[in-house]
Amino acid sequence: MSVNVKEQRQLLAQRKEARILKMMQLGEKVYKKALSSDLHYGEYAADATEILAIDKEIYQLGKATMEQVQTLGKCSECQNAVPPNTKFCGHCGQLQTPFADELTRKKPCRVCEQQIDEQLRFCPCCGTGQGGI
Known part of the structure; x- marks a missing residue:
């Protein structure tokens, strides 16, 4: 059974909020490291990977929502x-x-x-x- 469009849009909004939060956390880390001149990419690889996973989920949810709108005849x-x-x-x-x-x-x-x-x-x-x- 497929999720209805309203639920998909809510889930999409939640995932976008999760992405924004993660980006803010990453920004705080980078800012603190930049201030101390101790910036190394390896420390942020896990955050970047997690953000990419959220981006993929957001993309798929948006695509699925559009496909459902299409099947609804809009x-x-x-x-x-x-x-x-x-x-x-x-x-x-x-x-x-x-x-x-x-x-x-x-x-x-x-x-x-x-x-x-x-x-x-x-x-x-x-x-x-x-x-x-």
């Missing part, structure tokens, strides 16, 4: 109703996600390994530059 762009299996929204002309996914070649992000559109210069999950187009 345009991802303008939120107007669209009939099932509609390629373009009749209100705004937006190509609907299931069809966009079929037309777009994918590649794994070089850092978080999420499948992203091949032409993207930055990963929508972790924000890492992908090097070229």
